[in-house]
């Protein structure tokens with residue numbers, strides 16, 4: 324069994340005391356609320372994708388939106404990934420603010436030309452004449468027995484393309500706040516959810532809630548090492564930090580939230596405090612985004628480090644099917660505990 | 669299919685401008701002033717001219733790697749186009765895009781495209797915007813015979829048909845996709861028959877006759893504008909030059925090229941019927957030719973005066989703020 328995932332998000336530090344009222348909700352509900360509020364706020368916002376109408380999306384993120392906004396704004400499509408993403412690019416170029424729901428990130432290969440050669444580059448190629456305010460929402464990750472074609476973590480693909488922003492929320496509150504910011508952003512934003520986060524619960528601010536892109540969040544403070552992570556591994560890291568505390572190790576957990584643009588300042592500040600870096604992600608280690616973070620810290624804060632930066636990540640393998648095998652290839656809580664102990668010890 | 673004098677001369681002027689633009693770019697390329705690659709639209713002018721004559725500035729087009737003609741027909745500034753080819757800050761894309769990415773969003777040109785078939789879904793999305801916002805704008809996607817075999821063609825035509833989007837798909841069948849002749853790329857002789865598989869009209873026109881293109885496009889644009897949905901328009905055509913500047917054309921014979929060029933020239937064709945129908949005289953047409961050359965000269969001179977493209981500025985060049 325995966326660790327308990329109904330971790331309640333801590334209120335964001337530095338909120339100035341006047342935290343708005345919150346409501347407990349699932350991550351999928353938080354996303355749904357962001358969609359609903361933004362669609363109410365701006366009629367140019369539309370959702371386009373497969374099975375998003377009556378069915379409410381493969382993960383229920385668009386549940387109820389058809390009734391509220393009708394079939395032209397909740398535009399259900401045939402199975403045509405590049406056609407859908409390309410139509411969103413064209414719509415974004417001409418005045419709409421489309422949100423594409425791509426059922427699995429594993430299908431993004433089918434649409435990749437429109438993401439990489441069109442959406443990401445239009446502004447640049449046209450010398451600033453164009454804006455592409457679209458969001459490509461999709462989900463990835465393992466843990467549900469969906470096997471190799473429905474379980475990947477492909478954030479490194481998108482991080483390597485100039486012109487995209489890349490967001491991976493871990494908590495319901497961040498899911499709502501970051502999706503709101505992504506919809507309001509004038510650039511193409513890749514918004515990667517995790518299939519095992521949809522049914523996690525947390526306190527989510529009521530009403531308008533915006534988490535600006537490009538700001539990491541310290542999910543737990545500590546002084547002995549910095550664990551930098553994102554998406555579902557944030558929950559694992561928090562649980563690991565709890566166990567480490569019992570062993571007398573104070574781990575700081577930094578959730579990057581936005582991989583592009585990356586909040587370098589927050590990461591550097593944390594490492595300057597703890598002098599040790601552990602990067603954790605579910606995606607395979609080779610050429611993973613953790614390498615980018617480790618290299619960045621090594622380049623910019625080498626003298627601050629008391630130990631070499633360490634990466635803990637998925638094995639260089641497709642995701643296997645059997646439950647015990649699936650768990651064996653991506654970092655689990657005990658793996659994080661072990662890696663942290665080794666780094667500190 | 670009667671056409672009045674003003675329309676005939678407008679169409680002629682646009683076609684002549686495209687031809688002269690291509691001739692001058694070819695010359696500039698030969699002088700090593702243009703970097704990279706250019707693809708000449710010579711021979712295919714009637715398609716862009718005939719279709720764009722029905723478009724307003726707020727209608728959209730998506731174009732291709734062979735995009736100069738579409739750009740001009742949609743009303744672009746020739747100086748800014750040349751400046752782009754010359755890598756100047758004053759170019760449409762400030763030297764960041766070049767021939768294969770010229771866009772003029774002020775005139776609804778959503779860009780040339782270096783990806784074969786890349787513009788087809790984008791035009792479809794533009795049409796979605798028009799439908800969603802309840803305007804009467806239309807979108808036109810120009811693409812080649814080669815692009816008609818891309819997956820984007822299939823997905824986009826189906827989406828447009830089920831949603832009745834105001835979009836016109838204009839397939840320019842210039843007989844080749846780079847070196848591949850259409851005969852070896854299609855098992856059907858008439859690409860327009862594909863339209864029926866999507867549930868939209870498929871119309872085949874003679875891309876040499878700007879009147880025929882103009883007429884077919886009128887109907888397709890009217891259909892789109894009035895909410896009746898998309899059309900596939902296939903124009904038979906021929907590119908006079910190689911696939912790109914410097915193409916050795918090993919896949920063609922000299923006889924073929926010379927025969928087609930003579931037989932298939934929309935500009936010579938237009939001169940003939942304009943004179944025969946007494947819409948204008950040879951002297952009027954020559955005067956247009958002369959004035960176009962003057963316009964091209966001035967555009968090149970203006971472009972050459974522009975400063976070189978400014979250094980890349982990050983993140984502003986890449987990200988909107």
Ligand SMILES: Cc1ncc(C[n+]2csc(CCOP(=O)(O)OP(=O)(O)O)c2C)c(N)n1
Nearest residue numbers: 734782783784812813814815842844845846
């Ligand atoms: C996706 C993609 N595949 C291949 C190419 C290389 N390429 C550029 S143009 C071209 C031929 C395109 O033929 P067609 O669509 O008929 O347009 P034409 O050049 O004849 O105007 C090819 C193969 C490309 N640019 N993009």
Ligand SMILES: [Mg+2]
Nearest residue numbers: 812813844845
């Ligand atoms: Mg061709």
